[in-house]
Amino acid sequence: MEYNEAKDKFISTWGSLGTLWGINKAMAQIQALLFISTKSLTMEEIMEALKISRGNTSMNLRQLIDWGIVTKELVAGERKEYFATEKDVQELARHIAKERSRREIKPVIKVLKEVSSIQPDGTAKTKELIKQTKALHELAESADTILNKMVNKEQNWLSKSLLKLLK
Amino acid sequence: MEYNEAKDKFISTWGSLGTLWGINKAMAQIQALLFISTKSLTMEEIMEALKISRGNTSMNLRQLIDWGIVTKELVAGERKEYFATEKDVQELARHIAKERSRREIKPVIKVLKEVSSIQPDGTAKTKELIKQTKALHELAESADTILNKMVNKEQNWLSKSLLKLLK
DNA sequence: ATAAACTTTCAATAATTATTGAAAGTTTAA
DNA sequence: TTAAACTTTCAATAATTATTGAAAGTTTAT
Known part of the structure; x- marks a missing residue:
């Protein structure tokens, strides 16, 4: 080629x-x-x-x-x-992660928080909605936190530390 | 609401x-x-x-x-x-990560590997293409490895261990 | 102030992707 | 084997999203 x-x-x-x-x-x-x-x-x-x-x-x-x-x-x-x-891939990844968090993840977290905070009314379906959206809310917050920590770490953090940890 | x-x-x-x-x-x-x-x-x-x-x-x-x-x-x-x-969010995330890796990340890694393996011909533009796609290849492999490790870990690994690590 | 060299905007159009609905297909029961 | 109860398929159509190109806008030099 x-x-x-x-x-x-x-x-x-x-x-x-x-x-x-x-x-x-x-x-x-x-x-x-x-x-x-x-x-x-x-x-x-x-x-x-x-x-x-x-x-x-x-x-x-x-x-x-x-x-x-x-x-x-x-x-x-x-x-x-x-x-x-941007020519540096780490820096590039960081920019993209940061923007996707801000534009897409954050707004969804907000909705999940609202929805999972409705008053229980004693019905099973409301209980399920609260339970499931709460779980999703927690997952989304974790994912977003990780993404943002990555964004703020020094060069190479992603490929070096994390990869080593995961061996 | x-x-x-x-x-x-x-x-x-x-x-x-x-x-x-x-x-x-x-x-x-x-x-x-x-x-x-x-x-x-x-x-x-x-x-x-x-x-x-x-x-x-x-x-x-x-x-x-x-x-x-x-x-x-x-x-x-x-x-x-x-x-x-699937009602369990961790399990759900795992399925999605696994599928996205298989369908989207893996094929791109393959192309990056091919492209970054072309013969240098002494020109600056070829050198740059190789250098940049190689960097992208490494990043993509790291990201994919992390994703797949997550996929194979026990329940709650994502939210507990990693979040703690990142404090 | 004018014109040249450029960039931006945006209505029109093209390309892509999602959705419908009805016909064809499948399975089970009698 | 027939028919009822379902699901799948797929060509037609609708909805969405991307792209064009020309007019309008901007900046700089003279």
Whole structure:
């Protein structure tokens, strides 16, 4: 397998993985492209490399910036903008974990807390609802705590300490 | 908030969470419904409770069974089938983690391994592709190993040991 | 102030994914 | 073997989500 084949394979696999996890294809592919690029890219270069429109590129770059995993670079004397992604995988994982926690896990925890806090009314179904949503609430809080601890740990914590622990 | 409001809130929140993570709404809602039900339900009851069609219910129940989180129960003397979900949250998390690893993480690891194993050709771009996909490969393997260790541990391992460790 | 070089927005359209419902299939009882 | 009671399948359709492209917006240089 030579460079171009490998590159395309990586970008398209990353794109489908994104889709599978609720992230859109273009967004995932732009990030993949930047991740293996040796330099920052302009919007024009991204459009060209992925064969996507200007609008699509612009909107998805914005989302990546919102997620905190892509940054805009301004080159002195150049009017156009350059884009780069976080190159360190640990740092990348940390950003993604942090954002997913904030956007998705936290709101669900809130609902689980509300639902599991309703007044028991003596019926079995209410008792079951409270019991089950309480269990889910506890699990979600644990998972979220772990995720957030990971986010705040020093480099390499995930792969080193935890993997060793789990032997 | 009384029972029905809480129940609807839980089911619909679970449905949107599913959507956000690439699981379809009906599938997530059927699982949610079964999760808080005090008894096994028939297809008819699920259709009625969630206002979805017979075909939709049938297909999504099959998927849930494929995932290993719903089981079909046959009641002696009754022709229709009853469905129940895993009620233990730890067990549920374990099933889901196992399946997601098998279906999604493993195949990506395979591609990352292939891509990161291409022959260096002396160019900077090939070097970068290899370096970055290798880092991703290692991260993905670590994450997958952790997930699978969790899957094989005794009850409560996740919430107790790990949470304590992370204090 | 104007124009060139760029980026953003957003209504229209395309692509994808979910859902329906009715026909076909299966199982059991008589 | 027939029919009733169920479940599954799948082509058609609906709903959702992604993408385009051109107009509007912004910034900088002159």
